[in-house]
Amino acid sequence: MxxxxxxxxxxxxxxxxxxxxxxxxxxxxxxxxxxxxxxxxxxxxxxxxxxxxxxxxxxxxxxxxxxxxxxxxxxxxxxxxxxxxxxxxxxxxxxxxxxxxxxxQPVYSVASASKLVGELAILECYKRLLNPSPSSQVAMLAHIAEFLTYTLRFWLENIEQEIGGALLTALERDKFYAEFNVEGLLRADSAARAQYYTSALQNGWQNRNDVRKKENLPPFQGGDVFTVQSNMIPLDQLGKAAARRGGEIHPLPRLERDSDNRRGAQPASEAAAGRMDLSAVR
Known part of the structure; x- marks a missing residue:
């Protein structure tokens, strides 16, 4: 019951x-x-x-x-x-x-709970070393996520509640609360993180200071601006986009049609050269 x-x-x-x-x-x-x-x-x-x-x-x-x-x-x-x-x-x-x-039953204190969390983490690490079943990084991250969800999460939530109840006053609890940042446990390799951050920055759902915070780096001025990539423009908007930027659109050079060549039409460059030769003779 x-x-x-x-x-x-x-x-x-x-x-x-x-x-x-x-x-x-x-x-x-x-x-x-x-x-x-x-x-x-x-x-x-x-x-x-x-x-x-x-x-x-x-x-x-x-x-x-x-x-x-x-x-x-x-x-x-x-x-x-x-x-x-x-x-x-x-x-x-x-x-x-x-x-x-x-x-x-024995009653566990906050200190003993914290110690138990560390012991569980060490045991899990030994288990992974002695039984290296996942051969890919994706499988390893899945095991870490499973360990976090079904083992650590319970203890972390209890510790968060203990911090709020025992260390903060009633006035402080109106403004602050404790929460473990477990995202670091799920961090992949540098290449995967770079790809993740690139997607976040280019699609505008994170800014540069958000990324720096996740990497334990200090923010910088201007890093709170959200940006998106602008090179994916519809074809019918190219001219308008260039006009807004003050640029120019140059037409592609005219290609000689096969029908003109078949009729023996002289290319424009050669006709111009011919006229120059005639004037030189006169």
């Missing part, structure tokens, strides 16, 4: 088993919106920040990060009980069972 996810989070001086209040709110099927519900419950029952709950910001990928509440299991049980519904009773029994299981 896993009704609501349980996470270990530092509250006070020690890690505490917590539940996400927003997930609890959704499970209880409360009629009012989450922000009003959690605010009213905190005021009504006198829950204390950093003792009964902590807040943190979570980046949902759309707009401004949301404010989340990690509540202790004691607070979660009380929130469930005061709803006086079957859902509330079920949630309360679930949290009691989670407390029993927590006593039987």
């Amino acid at each position: 896993n009704l609501i996810a349980i996470h270990s989070r530092p509250i006070g001086d020690q890690p505490i088993q917590t539940a996400n209040a927003r997930e609890l709110h959704a499970f209880l099927e409360v009629g009012k919106d989450f922000s009003s519900w959690i605010t009213n419950r905190i005021e009504q029952f006198g829950f204390i920040a950093n003792i009964d709950y902590v807040t943190f910001h979570q980046n949902g990928g759309k707009g401004r990060p949301t404010i989340e509440y990690a509540v202790t299991l004691d607070m979660a049980k009380e929130l469930s009980m005061v709803e006086r519904t079957e859902k509330g009773k079920e949630a309360r029994r679930y949290f009691i069972e989670c407390e029993k299981r927590a006593k039987e």
Whole structure:
């Protein structure tokens, strides 16, 4: 039974088993919106920040990060009980069972989680060295992406939440949030990166400072301008494009037609030379 996810989070001086209040709110099927519900419950029952709950910001990928509440299991049980519904009773029994299981399992701190991430990365590297099955770079990048998605991502997200909850104040969390930049793990060789950046610059969906940032280079003045290549111009727009640039379009030299040659027509250059010869004789 896993009704609501349980996470270990530092509250006070020690890690505490917590539940996400927003997930609890959704499970209880409360009629009012989450922000009003959690605010009213905190005021009504006198829950204390950093003792009964902590807040943190979570980046949902759309707009401004949301404010989340990690509540202790004691607070979660009380929130469930005061709803006086079957859902509330079920949630309360679930949290009691989670407390029993927590006593039987070790609790990991942020430091131990970080150490575990490093150990997992080292083990994965050894695995790749001892079993070099992918023979192409594409296959190797696919393995790295798989390792990032199914192994590292869980730990990185937990560390991001710990940083936001433990290291930032409430005012700071309105402006800042922690997020790992994992793009470096998926970087290909120089030629592939150059091709990727060229496409981004020529098609205008990245600028030069964006590219320099990805390569850990400082920005430069004028590098925030987005550009696109302009040599792909329709044929019927060539004259207009040249006029806008102040240039000139020169017609191609006239080719002699086969019918003129068959009739013995003299090329223009030879006729001009003939006239010059006659005038010289006179």
